[in-house]
Amino acid sequence: MGTDERLREEPASTDERLREEPASTDERLRIEPASTDERLREEPASTDERLRVEPASTDERLREEPASTDERLREEPASTDERLREEPASTDERLREEPASTDERLREEPASTDERLREEPASTDERLREEPASTDERLREEPASTDERLREEQARTALLTDKYELTMLAAALRDGTAHRRTTFEVFARRLPEGRRYGVVAGTARFVEALAQFRFDDTALALLADFLDPDVLHYLADYAFSGDVDGYAEGELYFPGSPVLSVHGTFAECVLLETLALSILNHDCAIASAAARMVSAAEGRPLIEMGSRRTHERAAVAAARAAYIAGFSGSSNLEAQRRYGVPALGTSAHAFTLLHTSADGPDERAAFQAQVDALGVGTTLLVDTYDITAGVANAVAVAGPGLxxxxxxxxxxxxxxRQVRDQLDGLGAPDTRIVVTSDLDEFAIAALRAEPVDSYGVGTSLVTGSGAPTAGMVYKLVEVDGVPVAKRSSHKESHGGRKQAHRLAKPTGTVVEEIVHPADRPPPETAGLTATALSHPLVRDGRPVVEFDLASARARVAAGLHSLPWDGLKLSRGEPAIPTRMVQA
Incomplete structure (x- = not known):
């Protein structure tokens, strides 16, 4: 049917229909099941092609409009079709790369949505009936992939870095050294004071973040204040294409252990320093503190409860690191959604206090409500008022199966001790006792002899229990195959690409870690078993290993079991085993 015929049959013109509709164009766009990009892809002809085949009435309408289609197209940097031909990325890929949402892009375009709708021969309602669900609706329906989870996170861009990495890049591009082949290494010169070992965590998060490390238009606009066009052009196309080797998550580390090695051009590797260190220094610090608490608990379960004591994103990473180290679970629900960390928790004092009337507090009513909702297997908080009365009320409500x-x-x-005796006397010998309240590894160790069944740990855990950072550094150790090293006092490094082996007795007890040039075998170790520690993580910019939290947890447990007895002491001391550096 031609445009004129449709217009004669329709009771109102397009403009009149738009005025009569109760919803504004923006409102219609919010409820439309198809995004603007999808509509443009599905339309068989561009605006110009449709205008050429429409009869004269279309031209008359165009003459009445304040700006012709051609004039608007001349003002736009590229027609819709040209833009679509130039963009190789799918809608999902563009969404990941573009800092602005679809709504924001629509607001920035010189031609309004209303003008485009007036020019199109098919009504909005007809198109809506034919189009599939919008991208947002599809994302809500589909299970979350790794990429989708990353998009849901607070945006991670390459601006999460330090300026000097970019100024070094600019100078290297200018003098021609930017593309020399290099190796950077992440290691700790020493452990936090008094600590005897560290636990590797965060490797998987680094590899995941590496794939998303890009400079978008917003970032480039900011960097244009101090970087020249050649540097901006390099950054616009930046994607890491090198190799990464490293210790597996859950592995123990000691001073000098090459926890992570990054290989590639100077330009692509130098930009990753802050990304690598911000993740590994945090996660390794939390995992190391958590492992000490697990050791102190001697098999009793621990729950991570520190979300309210740290940054909301750090809380999720801390829950993951603690779980790797051996904690049974976390109170943080996002850690469960993103990483599969079991979520645990029941009630706070506020719930008990809620059950207060003009006649006074009613602790028993609070307990009854919780048991009715969660079952007798729940955990009741008994110290809101008087603990003895609280325990009595708890057993009276839930029975001996509490x-x-x-x-x-x-x-x-x-x-x-008091509560244990009371529970036993009330016929509830199987009811467990959970303790919380500013615990750390030392407080947990002090409670070993007490009838405590599990511990909840918050502030001390998420702050590293006195060591909030692992103290790791990211240093250049090789250029075009030539070892390089710092000689600064107390900040020395060891040059060359490295591999590490840990030596153990036939009994499984470890005695030494050897760090040696990667192109040479480890020294002879008569009577000892040597286990390689550094493994491929990324090749040509792509991950080559699957990360598994269960395996990482088992690795921590095995590592702690392999230490000499002195290595498990909480008191200050030297590293559990020495590190021997074999020079290149």
Missing amino acids: GAVRIDSGDLGVLA
Whole structure:
């Protein structure tokens, strides 16, 4: 049917229909099941082609409009069809790369949506009936892939770095050294004071972030203030294409251990320093503190409860690191969604206090409500008022099958003994006792002899229990195959690309770590078993290993079991085993 015939049959012109519709164009766009980009891809002819085949009435309408289609097209940098031909990326890929949402792009385009709708011969309603679900709706329906999870996170861009990495890049591009082949290494010169070992965590997060490390238009606009066009052009196309080797998550490390090695051009490797260190220094610090707490607990479960004591994103990473180190779970739900960390938790004092009336507090009513909702296996918080009365009320409501009671204040050792005796006397010998309240590895160790069944740890864990950073550094160790090293006092490094082996007795107890040039075998170790520690993680910019939290947890447990007895002490001391550096 021609345009004129449709217009004669329709009771109102396009403009009149638009005025009569109760919803504005923006409102219609929000409820339309198809995005603007999808509509443009599905239309068989461009605007110009449709205008050429339409009869004269279309021209008359165009003459009445303040700006012709051709004039608008001349003002736009490229027609819709040209833009589509130039963009090789799919809608999903563009969404990941572009800092602005579809709505923001629409607001920036010189031609309004209303003008485009007036020019199109097919009504909006007809197109909506034919089009599939919008991108947003599809994303909500589809299970979350790794890429989708990353898009949902607070945006990670290459601006999460330090300026001097970019100024070094600019100078290297200018003098021609930017493309020399290099190796950078992540290691700790020393452990936090008094610590005897560290635990590797965060490697998987680094590899995941590496794939998303890009400079988008917004970032480039900011960097244009101090970088010249040649540098900006390099950054616009930046994507890491080198190799990464490293220790597996859950592996123990010691001073000098080459936890991560990054190989590629100077230009692409130098930009990754802050990314690597910000992740590894945080996650290794949390995992190392958590492992000490696991060791102190001697097999009793621990729950990570520190989300309210740190940055909201750090809380998720901390929960993951603690779980790797051996914690049973976390209170953080995002850690469960993103990484599969079991989420645990029942009730706070606020719920008990809620059940207060003009007649006073009613602790028993609070317990009854919780048991009705969660079952008798729940954990009841018994120290809101009087602990003795709280325990009595808990057993009276839930019966002898009550799962656990939690104590969150006072002298935990004394109260744990008192509560244990009371529970046993009330016929609830299987009801467990959970203690919380500013615990660290030393407090946990002090409660070993008490009848405590599990621990909840918050502030000390998410702050590294006195060591909030692992103290790792990212240093250049090789240029075009030639070892390079710092000689600065107390900040020396060891040149050359490296491999590491850990030596163990036949009993499995480790005795030494050897770090040697990667192109040479380790020294002879008569009677000892040598285990290689550094493995391929990324090749040609692509991950080549699957990360598995269960394997990482098992690796930590095996590593702690392999240490000499002195290595498990919480007191200050030297590293559990020495590190021997074999020079290149």
